[in-house]
Amino acid sequence: MTALVHTRADLAAALDGAGGEIAVVMTMGALHEGHRQLMRTARERSAFVVVTIFVNPLQFGPNEDFEKYPRTLDEDLAICRAEGVALVFAPSRDDVYPHGAPSITMDPGALGSILEGASRPGHFSGMLTVVEKLLLLTRAGVAYFGEKDFQQLALVRRMARDLELPVEIAGVPTVREIDGLALSSRNRFLSPDQRRSALALSRALREGATHTDPGAVLAAAGKILADEPGVLVDYLELTGADLGPVPAEGPARLLVAAKVGATRLIDNVPLTLHKEV
Numbered sequence: 001m002t003a004l005v006h007t008r009a010d011l012a013a014a015l016d017g018a019g020g021e022i023a024v025v026m027t028m029g030a031l032h033e034g035h036r037q038l039m040r041t042a043r044e045r046s047a048f049v050v051v052t053i054f055v056n057p058l059q060f061g062p063n064e065d066f067e068k069y070p071r072t073l074d075e076d077l078a079i080c081r082a083e084g085v086a087l088v089f090a091p092s093r094d095d096v097y098p099h100g101a102p103s104i105t106m107d108p109g110a111l112g113s114i115l116e117g118a119s120r121p122g123h124f125s126g127m128l129t130v131v132e133k134l135l136l137l138t139r140a141g142v143a144y145f146g147e148k149d150f151q152q153l154a155l156v157r158r159m160a161r162d163l164e165l166p167v168e169i170a171g172v173p174t175v176r177e178i179d180g181l182a183l184s185s186r187n188r189f190l191s192p193d194q195r196r197s198a199l200a201l202s203r204a205l206r207e208g209a210t211h212t213d214p215g216a217v218l219a220a221a222g223k224i225l226a227d228e229p230g231v232l233v234d235y236l237e238l239t240g241a242d243l244g245p246v247p248a249e250g251p252a253r254l255l256v257a258a259k260v261g262a263t264r265l266i267d268n269v270p271l272t273l274h275k276e277v
């Protein structure tokens, strides 16, 4: 049985009956196979999984897609039921921000100013602020985040570490369509032609990751993106595995963000660099 609650009072009452560790999967709804994988991973360890569904206005910029973000609560609930989720928390804006827009918010620091943070000013502050609130409201002992939003996962981990939050942050590898496209709620905005163009993102990352020299990685991935006219690249960057500087050798990360029509997509892959001999 999956319970649905909308208010923090009903959430608290439902959590009182949880017993055992509480796991949380935070989402903005429009659930897909990527979200389902997070729920399944959570269920493997915890009997009581809470899914939150909230399109957080604080993490959207003024010209972003907050208004048009898909809202599909009935379908989302059916998915949560099928995945054995104990509780769905789908609050209103007032339930999350009862005192209006918060005057004290999270500062994501230097890690929040690169990549997505450079392109979406204020995004990570708004994201961390709501994540911290939802961690406390759901009393989670463990929280699951997808590697698709790799910088988000890194920032949430760092917030938990730096602020001594009593929660474990667990990452889940990106779930892809059979042709490589990373699942994303925003994929539903793509026309068939745009979806074909969007495949260049995963293709570029896959091809880049077959190389071991930083220059070759970026050249290979960059060429595939440049050859696809339907894709407007925001960034293509190689970093260390923790989003720090590129190491001379060892684990690294290749990340891309691009617009396909009006839809902004992100993706990333792990790779390993080797020194030329």
Ligand SMILES: Nc1ncnc2c1ncn2[C@@H]1O[C@H](COP(=O)(O)OP(=O)(O)OP(=O)(O)O)[C@@H](O)[C@H]1O
Binding pocket: 026, 027, 028, 029, 033, 034, 035, 037, 038, 144, 145, 146, 147, 148, 149, 172, 173, 174, 175, 176, 182, 183, 184, 185, 186, 187
């Ligand atoms: N393809 C995926 N594989 C693994 N996890 C995912 C995937 N897509 C989303 N997630 C994770 O699900 C959680 C909720 O994400 P969100 O609701 O924003 O979905 P989304 O598909 O990323 O939507 P958007 O289109 O807004 O990027 C996040 O932790 C996110 O990383």
Ligand SMILES: CC(C)(CO)[C@@H](O)C(=O)[O-]
Binding pocket: 026, 027, 028, 054, 056, 059, 127, 130, 131, 149, 152
């Ligand atoms: C973690 C999150 C639910 C916070 O609003 C959101 O950023 C998302 O869906 O990835």
Ligand code: BAL
Binding pocket: 059, 149, 152
């Ligand atoms: N999936 C990350 C949330 C956002 O794009 O706002």
